[in-house]
Amino acid sequence: MDQYLTQFLEGLREQRRYADNTIAAYTNDLRQFWAYLSVAQGGPVSWAAVKPDLLAGYVSGLQSGSQALAASTVARRIAAVKAYFAHLTARGVIPADPAKQLAAPKIQKVAPKALGPEEIERLLAAPGRSGSAKSLRDRALLELLYATGMRVSEITQLQLEDVDWEAGAITCPGRGERQRRLPLGFAAEPLAEYLHRGRPTFLREASPATLFLNQRGQRLTRQGIWLILREAATAAGLSAVTPHTLRHSFARQQVRAGAGLRQVQKLLGHANLSTTQMYQPAAAVPADPAAGEG
Secondary structure (H helix, E strand, O other), X not given: OOXXXXXXXXXXXXXXXXXXXXXXXXXXXXXXXXXXXXXXOOOOOOHHHOOHHHHHHHHHHHHOOOOOOOHHHHHHHHHHHHHHHHHHHHOOOOOOOOOOOOOOOOOOOOOOOOOXXXXXXXXXXXXXXXXXXXXXXXXXXXXXXXXXOOOHHHHHXXXXXXXXXXXXEEEEOOOOOOOEEEEXXXXXXXXXXXXXXXXXXXXOOOOOOEOXXXXXXXXXXXXXXXXXXXXXXXXXXXXXXXXXXXXXXXXXXXXXXXXXXXHHHHHHOOOOHHHXXXXXXXXHOOOOHHHOOO
């Protein structure tokens, strides 16, 4: 890939703070798009030579034949291409955006799996109450994930200073500049216990000020959180539980408790209300899909 693609992908991480999984998907999508253009243009890629009809042919190829992709995958690839050409246009690399009118296929948004109250209770109890540093950390982590609906990438970035004990709230970094303040709720007690009795055990001289540390005294990573959750889910007799399962369970619980979609959108840090509408009860969904915010 050329320098513009590399700069664009680096910008997603450094400036817009996209999730690692999203960046990996965009990287793969744009690499394949680059390969398509190399063949279509018969040589080195010239961004200025990319016209709307060429992009239409690319999308048509994604949707036809024996290797046709799922609508969700096509939509993501189109999103990556559109974001990239908007980047090139904004920086004056090309005079006009050839992808501006490119339309993605409509995708029926279905709310992902959420755990029921009894399953949540078993999962949160899985780390046990042995008093060990690990059990204190794991319980605080799971409680915080469920109490706030934070993304796993957000949890890993939390700093000690983000906790406001007086207000009973925590400041979540969010994506891009979408920082948000969330109530700790029932996670306050296990979090305080972890910070008082658990975190000092993990602490090393060179430890960062991140809220959650691993056994080497370093920032707990996404992979580390996945392993903790997998271990807890197994102990609770649950399968296919991911950090996003807790996020979806949090959202469903908020809706059941009477929270409006705008409020849930704010808590989850969704840029568009349309993303949050997947949690709306089916009977309440407006007949016109354009009724929500884009």
